[in-house]
Amino acid sequence: MTEPTLAQQLGEFAEKAYADGVPDDVAVSVQQRVLDVLGLCVAAHRLPTSAAALGHVRDQGGHPQATAVGVRGRVTAAQAAFANGVLAHSLDYDDTHLPSVLHPSASVVPAALAAAEHAGASGAQTVRAIAVGLEVAVRLGMAGYDDDLGNSVFFEHGQHATSITGAMGSAVAASLLYGTDVVDALGLTASMASGVIEANRTGGTVKRLHCGLAAQAGVNAAQLVRRGFTGPPTVLEGRFGFFQAWLHGQFFPEAVSDGLGEEWSVPGIFFKPYPANxxxxxxxxxxxxxxxxxxxxxxxxxxxxxxxxxxxxxxxxxxxxxxxxxxxxxxxxxxxxxxxxxxxxxxxxxxxxxxxxxxxxxxxxxxxxxxxxxxxxxxxxxxxxxxxxxxxxxxxxxxxxxxxxxxLTNRGGPARPLSDDELATKFRDNVAGRLDAGAADAVRRAALDLRHADGVTDLLSPLAVPKETHA
Missing domain, CATH: 3.30.1330.120 (2-methylcitrate dehydratase PrpD)
Known part of the structure; x- marks a missing residue:
């Protein structure tokens, strides 16, 4: 029998976890990350780039499908994913996985929430899809981590692995929620994933777009697969595949497959206590x-x-x-x-x-x-x-x-974790002056109990128009 490709292994893992559920500590961690991302989306409204991104979304029009934080009325799911991904990453306050140096939640969470709202998915399905999407993003990032080099090969090439592997994780999460084929979604998204990190060195605000574009790519890919598009099963390790294109063939496939479905990276992703690199x-x-x-x-x-x-x-x-x-x-x-x-x-x-x-x-x-x-x-x-x-x-x-x-260790990681009270403090600080106390408390409670909710409406509806965005 032919050995399954890496994408097929990820697809099998994704579908099993989505159907059977994820470990309790993974689910709890996902709910905390949803709260963290939504607080960041509200806080980012202070930035002129956020106003520009949301103005761009409003101009696109289209069917009302999902909530973009701070936009009155729903927009298309792809545009909601874009908007919220831009907002989530714009303050450089979003979580980080080490040693891959990825910020996975800022793309995967917006993509999953948009797809879940559009598809009418339950809270449990949303939590499972996010967990799988985060795991895929991290494992693909780690496939580009060279232990001898002590750094990410993506980073050494000037590539923003956050948006590159984040697009792939977003596609997996969205495809699960839409009920489309995960392998095909990965096959499509590999042609959309991108990110160049030069702005970190010499300026420019383009990096703020990266997670929005990644989330949007993932939702678009899942929707296109639903309409019949397909991708190559060898999209990752193939001669002209993802790892060849980005890493010039210098990759570590065992990081994708070893312990898949048994060892989860999600709870070990570092929360950021400070809004900076x-x-x-x-x-x-x-x-x-x-x-x-x-x-x-x-x-x-x-x-x-x-x-x-x-x-x-x-x-x-x-x-x-x-x-x-x-x-x-x-x-x-x-x-x-x-x-x-x-x-x-x-x-x-x-x-x-x-x-x-x-x-x-x-x-x-x-x-x-x-x-x-x-x-x-x-x-x-x-x-x-x-x-x-x-x-x-x-x-x-x-x-x-x-x-x-x-x-020698980072606050917010496994060695120095943030408590629930500290995460709540961060959320309150992020939404202060932009979300009234009642709405903020409703979002906090809905996020931290998302896996028991019928859907994502109670979570997202208080966020449609934060105070400072009222026309």
Whole structure:
């Protein structure tokens, strides 16, 4: 008998988990991620790019099928997936899987919610589809992780694996909810998946579109399969398939198939406690630790942030730009700003959304602190990355004392998980001023009990028009 292809193995796994259910810890984790994503969708309405994306969606017209957060009335399922995917990823506050360095929920959750609403799926079906979609996205990402290299081959090629494998996971989730063939959906989506990460280095807001485009691709693929389109069963490992196209054939198929259906990655995906690039989080923690030790900004003579060498180019280069971000968005990718934000203290779980504004990025006190900060590669951090994004921060005081804070594990991951209360705090902080207390509580309760709901209507209906988007 012919060995099943990787796509066929994923298809068999997906259909079995969708029919039989997923482990309890996986289901609970999915519900938490739905809450997290919806809070981010509401919070992202503060951004001009969000208004542009939602305006684009409104202009498309079409049949009312699904809810886009902040849009009055329903839009097509594909456009709802696009809108909510853009919103979910735009604040760089969405979850991360390590060591693949993926942000899987920001595409898979919007795609699944849109398909579930359109198809009339139950809450249990929605939770199962999201779980499977997340697992597929992560496993495809890990197939591109080179242990010897210590990094993702996608990332080394300048590719945004988040949107590339996120599109594939979105397609699986949507195809389950629509009742279409998973293998064909993967076969179609491989021709739609994309993402180039240069904006992380030199600017531009295009990255905010990536998860929206991925979610939209997944929904479109599932709908096209329902109309008769088919894809190649060898779409992943084939001579002209997904892994050849993106990774030039340098991939690890065992990451896709080993333990499939028995070992789940979903509960181990890291929640973000701070609304910034994940590489900066341990530096925020180090700044907070120095603050708790009583270090005031005027006592700082110099700071050296030691991180994994692979992350220096994202949060430390060019250092002149990282020391003087012009916008809150640029500050989210700045190691020097992360230190300043942690030392000065902020909202949310330590730093919140309001701590990454354009005004604070240009604040003279923060600029003075950032001017004293260097970002360098550190051997201890290199040995741990990318299973964590550690930081070893050395501070020299104006009196000549040398102080060190080592933060070797990320808050929000399995080693330092966020509690239910902390996740609720993050959600409340994200929706504050945009969703009234009653609606926020209704969404929170519906998300955390989604697997027992008849559908997704109670979850999504309070989110149609947050306060600041009323015309």
């Amino acid at each position: 994940h590489f900066t989080h341990t530096t925020v923690d180090a700044g907070r630790a120095f603050r708790e030790r009583g270090i005031a900004p005027d006592q700082v003579a110099s700071v050296v942030i030691g991180v994994a060498g692979s992350t220096v180019r994202t949060i430390g280069e060019p250092i002149e730009v990282k020391r003087a971000p012009e916008t809150g968005y640029q500050a989210q990718f700045s190691g020097p700003y992360a230190f300043a934000a942690g030392l000065l203290g902020g909202g949310g779980l330590g730093t919140g959304l309001d701590d990454y504004s354009d005004a604070l990025a240009q604040d003279p006190q923060r600029r003075a602190l950032m001017a004293k900060v260097d970002v360098v590669a550190d051997d201890e951090c290199n040995a741990i990355y990318p299973f964590q994004f550690p930081a070893v921060v050395t501070l020299t005081t104006t009196s000549g004392e040398t102080l060190v804070e080592k933060v």
